[in-house]
Amino acid sequence: MIVLALGRGVYLRAYPDEARVETLFPDGRLVPGTREPTPENCAEAASQGYTPDADGCWRSLVEHEAMHNIVAPDLWPDGISAALAHEAGLPRTYRARLHEEAVVLSFQAWSNDLPIEPALRQYKSCLSRWIMGLGAVRRAMGWAPAEAA
Secondary structure: OEEEEEEOOEEEEEEOOOOEEEEEOOOOOEEEEEOOOOHHHHHHHHHOOOOOOHHHHHHHHHHHHHHHHHHHHHHOOOOOOHHHHHHOOOOOOHHHHHHHHHHHHHHHHHHOOOOOOHHHHOOHHHHHHHHHHHHHHHHHOOOOOOOOO
16 A cells, blocks of 8 residues: 555545555545446546556556645645545536546646647646645655655
């Protein structure tokens, strides 16, 4: 298990051997996440710039769940992911959840060197901070080299 501190008392626990994640909220609520490497999921991962295989599906899952928490402070007054909060049983509007999903999916594609999409354009000033947060996730998962001291 790899544990990533995502801020505001939120943690992401990644289980590489089981290809699953859990987002843990400060109040103890837990949101599980999985992504089977089906042809459809591999094609979706590839459309976001990941490899079209089980590894790409796994990376897209981990980064997707982490990204919800990376972008949330710039989207919502309480800084908590609308999509994950809803999954944890907390009230969030459908519109807020859809907006956040569009931002997260667009950020995933952009972080993998694909063109910026409309949902991300209004957040251009946040991208450098978000990419630093994603870089920390990638280093913790062993997908990027550790920073030089």
